[in-house]
Amino acid sequence: MRLKEKFIKEVIPAMRERLGYKSNMAVPKIEKVVLNTGFGRLVVGKTGDEPQKIVEAIVGDLTLIAGQKVMATKAKKAISAFKTRQGMLIGACCTLRGQRMYDFLERLINIALPRSRDFQGIDEKSIDQRGNLTVAFKEHIAFPEIAPEKTRSIFGFEITIVTTAKNKKESLELLKLMGFPIKH
Helix, strand or coil: CCHHHHHHHHHHHHHHHHHCCCCHHHCCCEEEEEEEEECHHHHCCCCCCHHHHHHHHHHHHHHHHHCCCCEEEECCCCEHHHCECCCCEEEEEEEECHHHHHHHHHHHHHHHHHHCCCCCCECHHHECCCCCEEEEECCHHHCCCCCHHHCCCCCCEEEEEEECCCCHHHHHHHHHHHCCCECC
16 A cells, blocks of 8 residues: 555544544644755865766765755855865755655655664654654665665765654654654
């Protein structure tokens, strides 16, 4: 069963029963998924066209993972301790909504999380007080879209799953019912 169908047919009735919502519209849902990576340290100190090649490789890989174009982010101000200059490309981000979001979450739950190294489950501490889940990947090659032998550099990135839940308890219940492997 697809994740969106599962949400409508199973999760909404279960959430209404367990937490006592009066309406289907009151049940929390996943609003968006944000993918974010910083590659400042990979680019700093490189000269010529080498930083541009690294940026293109990372943006290309993240675009394959997300299924849509990724936006490269620039430094807002120069920080000498990090050797960055204003306007320098230092990261990439992407926001997924709608069907692409559900497709990405299916790949995340069923393929990428089990494939990641030493995965024991998502810790409950990863959910903040507003009900948003943040998961970090140390290696992007856990996703099936990426061929490990063709990647130039392995990078880590962060996935934030934003929910409409009012607190951590509601969000935890929603994510467990959706199939996220959350350890107790």
